[in-house]
Amino acid sequence: LNEGIGHSHAKAILMGEHSVVYGEPAIALPLKNIDMTVTITVRSDQQQLIHSKYYEGTLRDLAGSYEGIRQLIMRLLTQFNANDLGFDLRFASKIPQERGMGSSAATSIAIIRAFYQLFETKLDTKTLRHLANIEESITHGSPSGIDAATTSSSDPIFFIKNKELTPFKIDIPGYLVIADTGVMGQTGLAVSSVRRLFDEEPSSTRRLISNLGQAAIEAKQALQDGDVEQLGDLMNKAHGYLHALGVSHPHLETLVKTALKNGALGAKLTGSGIGGSIIALAKDLHDAKRIAKALIAAGAKEYWISPLSADSQAE
Ligand code: MEV
Incomplete structure:
Protein backbone atom coordinates (compact mmCIF):
# COMPACT_ATOMS: atom_id res chain seq x y z
CA LEU A 1 0.00 0.00 0.00
CA ASN A 2 1.15 3.57 -0.40
CA GLU A 3 -1.27 4.93 2.16
CA GLY A 4 -2.28 4.00 5.70
CA ILE A 5 -5.10 5.49 7.73
CA GLY A 6 -5.57 5.18 11.49
CA HIS A 7 -8.38 6.41 13.73
CA SER A 8 -8.87 6.80 17.45
CA HIS A 9 -11.18 8.62 19.88
CA ALA A 10 -10.99 10.63 23.07
CA LYS A 11 -11.46 9.14 26.53
CA ALA A 12 -12.85 10.28 29.86
CA ILE A 13 -11.73 8.85 33.16
CA LEU A 14 -14.90 8.36 35.16
CA MET A 15 -13.15 7.35 38.38
CA GLY A 16 -9.62 6.67 39.54
CA GLU A 17 -7.25 9.11 37.87
CA HIS A 18 -3.96 9.45 39.78
CA SER A 19 -4.72 6.57 42.16
CA VAL A 20 -4.48 4.29 39.08
CA VAL A 21 -0.76 5.16 38.88
CA TYR A 22 -0.39 3.51 42.34
CA GLY A 23 -2.12 0.28 41.37
CA GLU A 24 -5.69 1.19 42.36
CA PRO A 25 -8.50 0.36 39.92
CA ALA A 26 -10.03 2.97 37.65
CA ILE A 27 -12.96 3.22 35.25
CA ALA A 28 -12.60 4.95 31.89
CA LEU A 29 -14.96 5.50 29.00
CA PRO A 30 -14.14 5.67 25.29
CA LEU A 31 -15.86 8.79 23.93
CA LYS A 32 -16.95 7.33 20.65
CA ASN A 33 -20.24 9.00 20.04
CA ILE A 34 -19.20 12.63 20.26
CA ASP A 35 -17.13 14.53 17.80
CA MET A 36 -13.73 13.96 19.43
CA THR A 37 -11.75 11.81 17.08
CA VAL A 38 -8.31 11.78 15.55
CA THR A 39 -7.41 10.53 12.09
CA ILE A 40 -3.86 10.02 10.86
CA THR A 41 -3.06 9.54 7.20
CA VAL A 42 0.40 8.45 6.18
CA ARG A 43 1.45 8.28 2.51
CA SER A 44 4.71 7.25 0.90
CA ASP A 45 6.48 10.37 -0.34
CA GLN A 46 9.94 11.88 -0.85
CA GLN A 47 10.82 13.30 2.58
CA GLN A 48 9.71 12.57 6.13
CA LEU A 49 7.13 15.33 6.60
CA ILE A 50 4.53 16.00 9.28
CA HIS A 51 1.51 18.27 8.75
CA SER A 52 -0.67 19.24 11.69
CA LYS A 53 -2.45 22.27 13.10
CA TYR A 54 0.46 22.77 15.49
CA TYR A 55 3.45 21.65 13.45
CA GLU A 56 4.56 21.65 9.84
CA GLY A 57 7.98 20.27 9.12
CA THR A 58 10.27 17.30 9.10
CA LEU A 59 10.13 14.39 11.49
CA ARG A 60 13.71 15.14 12.52
CA ASP A 61 12.83 18.64 13.74
CA LEU A 62 9.71 17.56 15.61
CA ALA A 63 10.52 18.30 19.24
CA GLY A 64 9.24 19.74 22.51
CA SER A 65 5.96 18.20 23.59
CA TYR A 66 6.05 16.06 20.42
CA GLU A 67 9.24 14.25 21.35
CA GLY A 68 7.19 11.20 22.32
CA ILE A 69 5.43 11.18 18.95
CA ARG A 70 8.76 11.58 17.13
CA GLN A 71 10.29 8.65 18.99
CA LEU A 72 7.22 6.53 18.39
CA ILE A 73 7.42 7.14 14.63
CA MET A 74 11.18 6.40 14.62
CA ARG A 75 10.48 3.19 16.48
CA LEU A 76 7.82 2.17 13.95
CA LEU A 77 10.16 2.89 11.04
CA THR A 78 12.93 0.84 12.63
CA GLN A 79 10.53 -1.98 13.34
CA PHE A 80 9.51 -2.09 9.68
CA ASN A 81 13.13 -1.79 8.49
CA ALA A 82 12.20 1.48 6.87
CA ASN A 83 14.33 4.15 8.54
CA ASP A 84 14.83 5.97 5.26
CA LEU A 85 11.26 5.69 4.08
CA GLY A 86 9.90 8.98 2.72
CA PHE A 87 6.38 9.77 3.93
CA ASP A 88 3.86 12.50 4.42
CA LEU A 89 1.92 12.21 7.68
CA ARG A 90 -1.23 14.26 8.27
CA PHE A 91 -3.01 14.81 11.58
CA ALA A 92 -6.69 15.63 11.76
CA SER A 93 -7.66 15.87 15.42
CA LYS A 94 -10.75 17.17 17.15
CA ILE A 95 -9.46 16.32 20.61
CA PRO A 96 -8.29 19.37 22.55
CA GLN A 97 -4.72 18.95 23.82
CA GLU A 98 -3.88 18.61 27.51
CA ARG A 99 -7.50 18.75 28.64
CA GLY A 100 -7.75 15.30 30.16
CA MET A 101 -9.31 13.80 27.03
CA GLY A 102 -6.44 11.52 26.05
CA SER A 103 -5.27 13.51 23.05
CA SER A 104 -1.68 12.25 23.09
CA ALA A 105 -2.60 8.58 23.55
CA ALA A 106 -5.32 8.79 20.88
CA THR A 107 -2.84 10.37 18.47
CA SER A 108 -0.35 7.57 19.09
CA ILE A 109 -2.98 4.87 18.66
CA ALA A 110 -4.02 6.40 15.33
CA ILE A 111 -0.37 6.76 14.17
CA ILE A 112 0.40 3.12 14.98
CA ARG A 113 -2.73 1.93 13.17
CA ALA A 114 -1.84 4.08 10.15
CA PHE A 115 1.73 2.70 9.88
CA TYR A 116 0.59 -0.89 10.36
CA GLN A 117 -1.91 -0.38 7.57
CA LEU A 118 0.77 1.21 5.36
CA PHE A 119 2.99 -1.83 5.93
CA GLU A 120 0.03 -4.21 5.56
CA THR A 121 0.78 -5.80 8.91
CA LYS A 122 -1.75 -7.22 11.34
CA LEU A 123 -1.84 -5.44 14.68
CA ASP A 124 -3.03 -6.96 17.95
CA THR A 125 -4.33 -4.84 20.81
CA LYS A 126 -1.51 -5.71 23.18
CA THR A 127 1.15 -4.54 20.71
CA LEU A 128 -0.92 -1.44 19.94
CA ARG A 129 -1.05 -0.44 23.61
CA HIS A 130 2.57 -1.32 24.22
CA LEU A 131 3.72 0.92 21.37
CA ALA A 132 1.42 3.78 22.42
CA ASN A 133 2.84 3.62 25.92
CA ILE A 134 6.34 4.24 24.51
CA GLU A 135 5.09 7.69 23.49
CA GLU A 136 3.05 8.13 26.70
CA SER A 137 6.10 7.47 28.90
CA ILE A 138 8.11 10.10 27.08
CA THR A 139 5.26 12.62 27.05
CA HIS A 140 3.93 12.11 30.58
CA GLY A 141 6.66 10.54 32.70
CA SER A 142 5.30 7.39 34.34
CA PRO A 143 1.83 6.78 32.98
CA SER A 144 -0.40 3.95 34.18
CA GLY A 145 -1.36 3.07 30.60
CA ILE A 146 -5.04 3.88 31.12
CA ASP A 147 -5.15 6.48 28.34
CA ALA A 148 -3.72 4.12 25.71
CA ALA A 149 -6.06 1.37 26.93
CA THR A 150 -9.18 3.56 26.67
CA THR A 151 -8.33 5.23 23.37
CA SER A 152 -7.87 1.78 21.82
CA SER A 153 -11.01 0.25 23.37
CA SER A 154 -14.59 0.32 22.10
CA ASP A 155 -16.01 -0.50 25.53
CA PRO A 156 -15.73 1.12 28.93
CA ILE A 157 -12.86 -0.40 30.89
CA PHE A 158 -12.16 -1.33 34.47
CA PHE A 159 -8.43 -0.84 34.54
CA ILE A 160 -5.70 -1.93 36.93
CA LYS A 161 -2.11 -1.10 35.97
CA ASN A 162 -0.17 -4.05 34.53
CA LYS A 163 -3.22 -6.33 34.68
CA GLU A 164 -5.40 -7.72 31.91
CA LEU A 165 -8.17 -5.31 31.06
CA THR A 166 -11.78 -5.95 31.94
CA PRO A 167 -13.99 -4.27 29.36
CA PHE A 168 -17.61 -4.12 30.40
CA LYS A 169 -20.92 -2.87 29.09
CA ILE A 170 -22.78 -0.09 30.81
C1 MEV B 1 -4.27 10.80 32.96
O1 MEV B 1 -5.30 10.72 32.00
C2 MEV B 1 -4.54 9.88 34.10
C3 MEV B 1 -3.52 9.90 35.24
O2 MEV B 1 -3.99 8.95 36.19
C4 MEV B 1 -2.15 9.52 34.76
C5 MEV B 1 -2.03 8.06 34.35
O3 MEV B 1 -2.85 7.25 34.75
O4 MEV B 1 -1.08 7.77 33.64
C6 MEV B 1 -3.45 11.26 35.91
Missing part, protein backbone atom coordinates in the same frame (compact mmCIF):
# COMPACT_ATOMS: atom_id res chain seq x y z
CA ASP A 171 -26.54 -0.13 30.87
CA ILE A 172 -27.57 2.83 32.95
CA PRO A 173 -29.51 6.03 32.28
CA GLY A 174 -27.72 9.34 32.65
CA TYR A 175 -25.54 11.66 30.64
CA LEU A 176 -22.06 12.98 31.10
CA VAL A 177 -21.43 16.64 30.50
CA ILE A 178 -17.76 17.20 29.80
CA ALA A 179 -16.61 20.78 30.10
CA ASP A 180 -13.23 22.24 29.28
CA THR A 181 -11.81 24.96 31.55
CA GLY A 182 -9.68 26.14 28.64
CA VAL A 183 -6.66 25.83 30.95
CA MET A 184 -4.04 23.36 29.79
CA GLY A 185 -3.58 20.54 32.25
CA GLN A 186 -0.11 19.06 32.49
CA THR A 187 -0.19 15.36 33.07
CA GLY A 188 3.53 14.97 33.79
CA LEU A 189 3.50 17.82 36.28
CA ALA A 190 0.31 16.62 37.99
CA VAL A 191 1.58 13.05 38.31
CA SER A 192 4.91 14.22 39.74
CA SER A 193 3.23 16.60 42.20
CA VAL A 194 1.19 13.70 43.60
CA ARG A 195 4.42 11.67 43.80
CA ARG A 196 6.02 14.49 45.78
CA LEU A 197 3.05 14.65 48.16
CA PHE A 198 3.34 10.89 48.60
CA ASP A 199 7.00 11.25 49.57
CA GLU A 200 6.33 14.16 51.93
CA GLU A 201 3.12 12.93 53.56
CA PRO A 202 2.98 9.19 52.93
CA SER A 203 0.23 8.14 55.30
CA SER A 204 -2.40 10.78 54.43
CA THR A 205 -1.59 10.49 50.71
CA ARG A 206 -1.84 6.71 50.79
CA ARG A 207 -5.25 7.06 52.45
CA LEU A 208 -6.49 9.43 49.74
CA ILE A 209 -5.24 7.09 47.04
CA SER A 210 -6.90 4.07 48.58
CA ASN A 211 -10.14 6.05 49.07
CA LEU A 212 -10.06 6.86 45.35
CA GLY A 213 -9.58 3.19 44.52
CA GLN A 214 -12.45 2.18 46.80
CA ALA A 215 -14.69 4.80 45.17
CA ALA A 216 -13.85 3.30 41.75
CA ILE A 217 -14.81 -0.18 42.96
CA GLU A 218 -18.10 1.14 44.35
CA ALA A 219 -18.71 3.08 41.13
CA LYS A 220 -18.39 -0.12 39.12
CA GLN A 221 -21.07 -1.64 41.31
CA ALA A 222 -23.27 1.46 40.93
CA LEU A 223 -22.88 1.19 37.14
CA GLN A 224 -23.87 -2.46 37.23
CA ASP A 225 -26.85 -1.70 39.50
CA GLY A 226 -27.94 1.18 37.28
CA ASP A 227 -27.75 3.48 40.32
CA VAL A 228 -26.93 6.93 38.91
CA GLU A 229 -27.47 8.73 42.22
CA GLN A 230 -24.92 6.54 43.96
CA LEU A 231 -22.54 7.08 41.04
CA GLY A 232 -23.00 10.85 41.40
CA ASP A 233 -22.22 10.69 45.15
CA LEU A 234 -19.06 8.69 44.42
CA MET A 235 -17.96 11.22 41.80
CA ASN A 236 -18.34 14.00 44.38
CA LYS A 237 -16.30 12.04 46.89
CA ALA A 238 -13.61 11.35 44.31
CA HIS A 239 -13.40 15.02 43.45
CA GLY A 240 -12.87 15.83 47.13
CA TYR A 241 -10.00 13.32 47.34
CA LEU A 242 -8.42 14.66 44.14
CA HIS A 243 -8.70 18.19 45.48
CA ALA A 244 -6.95 17.05 48.65
CA LEU A 245 -4.20 15.52 46.47
CA GLY A 246 -3.61 19.02 45.12
CA VAL A 247 -4.56 18.43 41.49
CA SER A 248 -7.59 20.69 41.25
CA HIS A 249 -7.56 24.26 39.97
CA PRO A 250 -9.76 27.32 40.72
CA HIS A 251 -11.46 27.00 37.30
CA LEU A 252 -12.16 23.31 37.92
CA GLU A 253 -13.66 24.19 41.31
CA THR A 254 -15.92 26.81 39.75
CA LEU A 255 -17.17 24.39 37.11
CA VAL A 256 -17.74 21.55 39.60
CA LYS A 257 -19.75 23.87 41.89
CA THR A 258 -21.72 25.30 38.97
CA ALA A 259 -22.63 21.81 37.75
CA LEU A 260 -23.86 20.77 41.20
CA LYS A 261 -25.82 23.98 41.67
CA ASN A 262 -27.55 23.30 38.37
CA GLY A 263 -28.76 19.83 39.16
CA ALA A 264 -25.79 17.54 38.44
CA LEU A 265 -25.92 14.32 40.46
CA GLY A 266 -22.15 14.50 40.79
CA ALA A 267 -19.20 16.31 39.30
CA LYS A 268 -15.45 15.94 39.34
CA LEU A 269 -12.29 16.80 37.48
CA THR A 270 -11.32 14.21 34.89
CA GLY A 271 -7.83 13.27 33.75
CA SER A 272 -4.75 14.68 35.38
CA GLY A 273 -6.28 17.98 36.59
CA ILE A 274 -4.43 21.24 37.38
CA GLY A 275 -6.49 22.52 34.45
CA GLY A 276 -8.19 20.41 31.82
CA SER A 277 -11.79 19.33 32.12
CA ILE A 278 -14.58 18.31 34.45
CA ILE A 279 -17.28 15.69 34.01
CA ALA A 280 -20.74 16.18 35.48
CA LEU A 281 -23.42 13.50 35.73
CA ALA A 282 -26.93 14.48 34.64
CA LYS A 283 -29.97 12.26 35.12
CA ASP A 284 -31.37 13.02 31.66
CA LEU A 285 -30.64 14.97 28.49
CA HIS A 286 -32.74 17.92 29.57
CA ASP A 287 -30.67 18.34 32.74
CA ALA A 288 -27.47 17.78 30.79
CA LYS A 289 -28.26 20.68 28.48
CA ARG A 290 -29.14 22.97 31.36
CA ILE A 291 -25.91 22.09 33.17
CA ALA A 292 -23.88 22.61 29.98
CA LYS A 293 -25.39 26.06 29.48
CA ALA A 294 -24.62 27.03 33.07
CA LEU A 295 -21.04 25.77 32.68
CA ILE A 296 -20.52 27.93 29.60
CA ALA A 297 -21.94 30.94 31.49
CA ALA A 298 -19.47 30.15 34.30
CA GLY A 299 -16.52 30.28 31.91
CA ALA A 300 -16.18 26.81 30.37
CA LYS A 301 -14.60 27.06 26.97
CA GLU A 302 -16.43 24.16 25.37
CA TYR A 303 -18.69 21.29 26.36
CA TRP A 304 -19.70 17.86 25.09
CA ILE A 305 -22.66 15.72 26.12
CA SER A 306 -22.39 11.95 26.00
CA PRO A 307 -24.85 9.31 27.19
CA LEU A 308 -23.24 7.11 29.84
CA SER A 309 -24.34 3.96 28.03
CA ALA A 310 -22.67 4.90 24.80
CA ASP A 311 -20.88 1.67 24.10
CA SER A 312 -23.28 0.53 21.42
CA GLN A 313 -22.73 3.60 19.29
CA ALA A 314 -20.72 3.11 16.14
CA GLU A 315 -17.39 4.85 15.76
